[in-house]
Amino acid sequence: MRRLITTLAILLVVIVAGMTALVLLVNPNDFRGYMVKQVQQRSGYQLKLDGDLRWHVWPQLSILAGRMSLTAPGAAQPMVSAENMRLDVSLIPLFSHQLSVKQVMLKNAVIRATPDSERQRPQNAPIGPADSTPAEPASGWQYDIGHLRIVDSLLIWQQPGGEEINFRNLNLDMTQDRRQSAALDVATSVSRDQRTLQLALKGHMKIADYPHRLSGNVDTLQWQLSGAGIPADGIKGDASMMASWQAENQQFSLQQIVASLNDSQLNGEISGKWGIQPDLKVALHATTLDLDKLFGINIDGVSQQAQAAQLAAANRPPVIAVEKSWSGASSPLTGMHMLLNLKLDAVRWRGLDLHSVLLDAENRAGEISLNTFSGQVGAGRFSLPGAVDVRQPVAKIALQPQLQTVAIKPLLRAFRLPQALDGTLTLNGELAGTDLDMMAAKNSWQGSAQANVQNLQVATLNIPQMVQRAISRSSDRLSADEASPDGTIQQLSGKMMLNKGVITLSQLNGEAQKLSLTGAGTVTMPTEALDMQLAVKINGGWKGDDRLIAALAESAIPLRIYGNWQSLQYSLPVDQLLRRQVEDAAKSRLNQWIDRNQSNEKAQQLKKQLQR
Structure with a gap:
């Protein structure tokens, strides 16, 4: 030792x-x-x-x-x-x-x-033909x-x-190493628009043909996005993929992508050509995609973004710069061509559970075509083709919504509207506006649609029962043969016109139990108010004076529903209608008596009075 x-x-x-x-x-x-x-x-x-x-x-x-x-x-x-x-x-x-x-x-x-x-190419360097074959890589x-x-x-x-x-x-x-492969371990961060993106990558590259060609595997790519407008927990995830790059034509390919995004899972491939105007092709498939968690959407209360904004406002330092306002013309979409194909098995958006969603879109330098955007929502289906133009400072949007038997109440909840209606909606229409958000849709969009509602129920509003009680209070000659009629309107159809938050309803036609209605009206979304003018006809369900029952079946009872959504009021002047029916019946009987007594002087005087 x-x-x-x-x-x-x-x-x-x-x-x-x-x-x-x-x-x-x-x-x-x-x-x-x-x-x-x-x-x-x-x-x-x-x-x-x-x-x-x-x-x-x-x-x-x-x-x-x-x-x-x-x-x-x-x-x-x-x-x-x-x-x-x-x-x-x-x-x-x-x-x-x-x-x-x-x-x-x-x-x-x-x-x-x-x-x-x-x-840079030397000033006097010769330029080869455009279709020449690139030189072999060193x-x-x-x-x-x-x-x-x-x-x-x-x-x-x-x-x-x-x-x-x-x-x-x-x-x-x-x-x-000597086999001309390289192992990479990279970590960095990017900060823009008060947001921070942290990246960490580990992988391997084949570098034998560098700088002309590169290929390799991304074993782990981790990211986390936080900051303004991002949920408090941030957007984070990881991915793995196979990547390749060709410098001569600036082409790249990302294949066998397997990625997670918070609780969502994605896989697919992305390829294209980079340059002055990138040309991309994106094909992705997701088993689950929770957009509510990704964007902090909470339709039942204050969103996570709003909570974060309130917290930031409480601890906000002195303002030393003004954030540049967004302009559609500055969007990165205006400088590229992209084909997008998405297949989503399950999507959650604003509380709605969507299934089998397909999105086929093409972006041509800011002019976006939604060729296919369809899927299932509950037991119904939706299709939303259209176009979006972001080439101008204010984006222009045109959509052709088509809904088939879509439940109304979840739809109202998604758009943060009072859930006072229930039933299934079938709709075909055209919409146009600027800015793709709820505030713009409620205040500045325009369009028209043909709608049909099945099994419509209005909370706290039973029209057959309202008519029944009003008539029973106004006349002792009639009584209902049912204690509490069903308030469901089995079918209601009509036309809708949207103009800056005001929905005008026309050509309304509905059928309920022993009742039919027609009418028109307006719904004002900014002030959350409505004013409906309806004409209701009773098709049976009464006991008593047969003549009065027959007269009611032929008469339209005016019904007005108006006021704020949270405290609706109605006007149903049944007593005037019944009084007029009694007067008409009395006049009819007098005319019959006069006709039978034409020679009677008293009958002639009464006839003159009736004509006045």
């Missing part, structure tokens, strides 16, 4: 002495020109090192550099610039005055993926670095003509 310890101590002394002598004998600045030349030959990029290079011995033999930059040929700005760079080198090659870099570490770096940092990775680390850095990404996006707190660890 003593000999072993002695041997190790001697070996340690030799290594320390050798490294000390190496530091004293080898000047790291001698490798400056070599490094610049190697980078130039392998990539064409220009490496610039400011200040002297110096040794760092413990715990790893390294060369430390000050400010550095790496610039593409003809670029206006460097692709990479950093305050500090560390090169971990192998010890043995240094004895023969050779440099073997094992790891490059950049700290506080700025990486630019912008048009100003890209390689073999081997031009950036031949075994291990690259980037710590606490910034990535600036910008598409031509687009806005810059800053990826802050960038930490990257990439290791390359």
Whole structure:
């Protein structure tokens, strides 16, 4: 044991002495020109090192550099610039005055993926024909670095003509092996519009054909979105996929996507071509998609966004900037072409449980066509084709809704309207407006529809019972043959016109138990009021004076329902109708008596009085 310890101590002394002598004998600045030349030959990029290079011995033999930059040929700005760079080198090659870099570490770096940092074509360079075949990719990775680390850095990404996006707190660890594959571990965050997106990625890449081609697997991609307008718990999830990229035509493909989004699950693929105007194709399938949790929708009370806004307002710092107002013309949809195909087995939206939802849409630079948007809601079905135009500062929306036997009460609850109606609705119509939200739909949309309601029930409003009680109170010559008639209106149809929150109903025709009605009216959503003018006919259900029963069957009883939704009032002037019926019956009997007594002088005087 003593000999072993002695041997190790001697070996340690030799290594320390050798490294000390190496530091004293080898000047790291001698490798400056070599490094610049190697980078130039392998990539064409220009490496610039400011200040002297110096040794760092413990715990790893390294060369430390000050400010550095790496610039593409003809670029206006460097692709990479950093305050500090560390090169971990192998010890043995240094004895023969050779440099073997094992790891490059950049700290506080700025990486630019912008048009100003890209390689530029020389002014006098010849341009090949547009249909020429691209040159074969060079073999081997031009950036031949075994291990690259980037710590606490910034990535600036910008598409031509687009806005810059800053990826802050960038930490990257990439290791390359001799099989020309690389392992990636990346973490970063993006902040825009008072929202923060945190990203973390682990995966593997095949880099034999870089920079012309890249392919690999994303083993884990985790994200979390938080901030203004986001639920308090945020939107988070993870995904895995296979990815590929071709630089010549800027095509990419994401296949075998398996992703989670809070409690929702998605799978499918995304492919397309990147460039000045991206061309994307998205095909996704979801077994479950809970939009209420994703967007913090709570239709029974204050939404999570509103709660978060109230909390933020209570602790809001002084305002130093005004948030830029949203403009449809600035939407990213105006700069791309996209085909979207979604198949959703189960969707929850504003409390509605939708099933078998299909969405087939196409975006042409901000002009969106909803070719198919259909599904099941409860026992009914819906279809909502249409078009959305976001090319202008204010979006324009045109829809052709079609509903088949959709339950009314859940629909009213979804739109935050009083749940005073129940039944099933069948509707065909056309709607147009601006802004796709509930406030705009209630206040500024316009359109028309033909509607039919089956088994309509109005809470606290039983029209047959109202008529029955009113007639029973006004006349002792009639009595109902039923104690409490059913208030259900089996069928009601009519036309609807929507104009800035006011729904005008016309050509109403309904059938209930021993009752029929016609009429028209208005429903005002901004003030939550209505005014309905109905004409009700009794088709039986009475005992008593047969003549009066027959007269009621032929007469329309006026019924007006008006007022606020929460406290409706009604007017049913049955006594006037009955009085008129009695008067008409009396006049009829007098006319009959006069006709039988034409020669009677008293009858002639009575006839003159009736004519007056």
